[in-house]
Amino acid sequence: xxxxxxxxxxxxxKGVECAVAKNKDMELVGVFTRRDPSTVKVATEGVKVYxxxxxxxxxxxxxxxxxxxxxxxxxxxxxxxxASMFNVVDSFDTHARIPEHFANVDEAAGKAGKxxxxxxxxxxxxxSLNRLYANCILPDGVDYTFWxxxxxxxxxxxVRRIEGVKDCRQYTIPVDAALDAVRAGKQPELxxxxxxxxxxFVVACEGADLEKIESEIKNMPNYFADYNTTVHFITExxxxxxxxxxxxxxxxxRTGVTGMNNENTHVIEYKLTLDSNPEFTGSxxxxxxxxxxxxxxxxxxxxxxxxDIAPAYLSELSGSELRAHLL
Amino acid sequence: xxxxxxxxxxxxxKGVECAVAKNKDMELVGVFTRRDPSTVKVATEGVKVYxxxxxxxxxxxxxxxxxxxxxxxxxxxxxxxxASMFNVVDSFDTHARIPEHFANVDEAAGKAGKxxxxxxxxxxxxxSLNRLYANCILPDGVDYTFWxxxxxxxxxxxVRRIEGVKDCRQYTIPVDAALDAVRAGKQPELxxxxxxxxxxFVVACEGADLEKIESEIKNMPNYFADYNTTVHFITExxxxxxxxxxxxxxxxxRTGVTGMNNENTHVIEYKLTLDSNPEFTGSxxxxxxxxxxxxxxxxxxxxxxxxDIAPAYLSELSGSELRAHLL
Numbered sequence: 190x191x192x193x194x195x196x197x198x199x200x201x202x203k204g205v206e207c208a209v210a211k212n213k214d215m216e217l218v219g220v221f222t223r224r225d226p227s228t229v230k231v232a233t234e235g236v237k238v239y240x241x242x243x244x245x246x247x248x249x250x251x252x253x254x255x256x257x258x259x260x261x262x263x264x265x266x267x268x269x270x271x272a273s274m275f276n277v278v279d280s281f282d283t284h285a286r287i288p289e290h291f292a293n294v295d296e297a298a299g300k301a302g303k304x305x306x307x308x309x310x311x312x313x314x315x316x317s318l319n320r321l322y323a324n325c326i327l328p329d330g331v332d333y334t335f336w337x338x339x340x341x342x343x344x345x346x347x348v349r350r351i352e353g354v355k356d357c358r359q360y361t362i363p364v365d366a367a368l369d370a371v372r373a374g375k376q377p378e379l380x381x382x383x384x385x386x387x388x389x390f391v392v393a394c395e396g397a398d399l400e401k402i403e404s405e406i407k408n409m410p411n412y413f414a415d416y417n418t419t420v421h422f423i424t425e426x427x428x429x430x431x432x433x434x435x436x437x438x439x440x441x442x443r444t445g446v447t448g449m450n451n452e453n454t455h456v457i458e459y460k461l462t463l464d465s466n467p468e469f470t471g472s473x474x475x476x477x478x479x480x481x482x483x484x485x486x487x488x489x490x491x492x493x494x495x496x497d498i499a500p501a502y503l504s505e506l507s508g509s510e511l512r513a514h515l516l
Numbered sequence: 517x518x519x520x521x522x523x524x525x526x527x528x529x530k531g532v533e534c535a536v537a538k539n540k541d542m543e544l545v546g547v548f549t550r551r552d553p554s555t556v557k558v559a560t561e562g563v564k565v566y567x568x569x570x571x572x573x574x575x576x577x578x579x580x581x582x583x584x585x586x587x588x589x590x591x592x593x594x595x596x597x598x599a600s601m602f603n604v605v606d607s608f609d610t611h612a613r614i615p616e617h618f619a620n621v622d623e624a625a626g627k628a629g630k631x632x633x634x635x636x637x638x639x640x641x642x643x644s645l646n647r648l649y650a651n652c653i654l655p656d657g658v659d660y661t662f663w664x665x666x667x668x669x670x671x672x673x674x675v676r677r678i679e680g681v682k683d684c685r686q687y688t689i690p691v692d693a694a695l696d697a698v699r700a701g702k703q704p705e706l707x708x709x710x711x712x713x714x715x716x717f718v719v720a721c722e723g724a725d726l727e728k729i730e731s732e733i734k735n736m737p738n739y740f741a742d743y744n745t746t747v748h749f750i751t752e753x754x755x756x757x758x759x760x761x762x763x764x765x766x767x768x769x770r771t772g773v774t775g776m777n778n779e780n781t782h783v784i785e786y787k788l789t790l791d792s793n794p795e796f797t798g799s800x801x802x803x804x805x806x807x808x809x810x811x812x813x814x815x816x817x818x819x820x821x822x823x824d825i826a827p828a829y830l831s832e833l834s835g836s837e838l839r840a841h842l843l
Contacts, residue, residue, distance in 0.1 A: 207774050210776065313843045447795040448792065453791035457787075460785040461782070461783070462782065464780035469653070472654060472782075496828040496831075499825055500824075503648070508823070515648050
C-alpha cells in the first residue's frame with residue numbers, strides 16, 4: 190500500500206481524498222492543516238487530522254505528500270520545504286514562475302534523495318502532455334487551447350470584489366464557431382474575444398445599482414474587457430440550486446500538415462468534460478503520487494514534471510499486464 | 517542530426533519519409549528494400565535506395581532504423597533481427613502476439629545494447645497511451661474506442677478477394693448515437709453493431725452478379741456479418757477520383773466517476789482526424805525514433821513500448837524549454 194498524506198483541506202484536498210479512496214493500492218495516512226485540527230472534519234472514516242507541525246515527525250509513515258495549497262503564496266514556500274522530507278506532488282500553476290519553482294524544488298529534493306512532481310493536474314498537467322505529444326508528432330502545425338464550459342474561480346472572485354455584489358459564479362465558455370474552424374484544420378488566427386465568452390451569475394446586495402455592477406464587470410481590464418460578457422442577476426436560492434458545482438474542462442487541439450507538399454492535414458484533439466474540477470485534478474495528482482513513489486524506489490530523485498515521467502509509472506499494473514491489456 | 521534509415525518502402529515507409537523531412541534534427545540516410553533497388557524511386561532528393569543486404573554493413577551510419585513492413589510475417593522476423601544491429605522502431609499491431617514479439621525484441625536488443633520501441637503508431641500507440649493515462653486518472657470508469665471514419669485496408673482486401681470484384685474501398689464509420697451516449701457519460705453497453713457501420717465502394721468486373729457480390733460482402737463472417745453494411749457499386753473513374761486517399765482516425769473515450777458517493781462524472785476524450793493514415797503513423801514513428809536514440813545514449817537499452825518512454829524524450833527541446841513553453 191502507498192501511504193499518502195494530504196496537506197491542505199480545501200476543495201483540492203477533498204478532491205485528492207476522493208481519489209485516494211478510488212485507488213486500491215493507496216491508503217490515506219492523514220490530513221494536515223494549518224488550522225486547528227479539531228475544527229477540520231474529513232470524509233474518510235478513521236483518518237486523523239494533524240496540525241502541519243506534525244509532518245516533520247511523520248517522515249517514516251508517509252510515502253508521498255500531496256500538497257493542496259494555492260500557487261500564489263502556499264506552494265512556493267511549502268513544496269521546497271517538504272521536498273526535503275517527503276516525496277511530494279503539487280499542482281503549482283503560475284506559468285511564469287514554473288522555472289524558479291522547479292529549480293527550488295529540484296535542489297531540495299535532490300539533496301534529500303526525494304522525488305517530486307510539480308505543476309500536475311489538467312492544465313498544467315494533462316493538457317501540457319497533450320500539447321507536447323501533438324507537437325512532437327506534428328512539428329508543422331498550430332496549437333489551440335480552449336477552456337470551459339466551466340467555473341473560473343479567479344473571475345468569480347474578481348466580480349465578488351465589486352461593490353454591491355454579494356456572490357458570483359463566472360463561467361468561461363468556448364465559442365463554437367472558433368472550435369469548429371480549428372477542428373476543420375483551417376488554422377485560424379483567433380483573438381481572445383474570438384475564442385471564449387464569459388457568463389456571470391450575480392447575486393446583488395439589496396438596493397444595489399445593477400446597471401453599474403454590470404458595466405463594472407464588462408469593463409474590468411484583463412478579466413472581462415477583452416471578452417463578450419453576459420451578466421445575469423439571480424437570487425441566492427437560484428445560486429445555491431443551480432450553480433453550486435465546480436464543473437470545468439476544455440480542449441487541446443493541434444492541427445498540422447504532412448506530405449512532401451503539405452497536402453494532408455491532421456487534427457489531434459484532447460477534450461475534458463468534468464463535473465468537478467477539484468476532484469478530477471485530485472485524481473491526476475493521485476496517479477502521479479504513485480509514480481513518484483515508484484521512481485523514488487528506483488533512485489530517480491529530484492524534481493520532475495509530467496514530461497519526465499514514463500506513463501507506465503502511473504499504473505498499478507505491471508509492464509506485461511499493460512502490454513497485454515492496454516496496448 | 518539523427519541519422520534515420522527506413523526499411524520497407526510501401527505506404528508506411530513513404531509516410532515516415534515525409535515525417536523525417538518535417539523534423540529538422542533528422543536526416544534520412546537511406547531507404548532499404550527487399551526489391552531490386554533500381555526499381556524503387558524515393559521522394560527525397562539525394563537519398564539512396566539500398567538492398568536489405570547492405571544494412572549489416574551500415575551500422576555506423578544509422579542511428580535508428582524504422583521498420584515499415586507488415587505485422588503478419590515481416591516484423592516478427594525483422595524486428596528481432598535488426599534489434600541486434602540497430603536502435604529500431606516498429607509498428608507491430610497484432611495485439612495477441614505483442615507479448616511474444618516484445619520478448620524476442622527485448623532479448624536481441626538487450627544483448628546488443630540497442631534500444632527499440634515496438635507497436636508504435638496511433639493504435640497501438642497514441643490510442644494506447646490515452647487509454648493508459650485515462651485509466652490511471654479515473655480507476656472507476658469504462659473505456660471506449662471508436663475507429664473512423666476511415667479506410668480499413670484489411671476489409672478492403674477481403675472484399676477484393678470476392679469473385680467478380682475488381683476493386684474496393686471499405687470505410688469504417690462510428691455510429692453517432694453511440695458516440696453521443698458515451699460522451700454523455702452514460703456508460704452504455706455497446707455491441708459491435710451498435711458502435712460502427714461499414715460502407716463499401718466496389719468496382720465490379722463486367723457482367724458480374726452485383727446482387728451476389730453484395731450478399732457475399734454483407735454475410736462475410738467476422739469482417740461484415742456483425743455490422744450494418746452498405747454497398748455502393750461505382751466506376752473505376754469514381755474510385756480514382758473520390759477514394760484514392762487513406763483517411764482514418766477515431767476516438768478513445770473513458771468516462772468515470774469520482775466523489776465519496778460517485779456523484780461526479782468525467783469524460784476524457786482523445787480524437788484523431790487524419791487525412792493520411794500512413795503519414796500520421798509515420799509521424800509518430802519518427803518522434804519515437806528520436807526517443808530511442810536519446811534513451812540509447814543514456815544507456816536505457818532493450819525493448820520499450822510507448823508506455824515506457826517519458827514524453828520529454830520525443831521532443832527536440834530541452835527540459836527547461838519544455839517547462840517554459842509547453843507546461
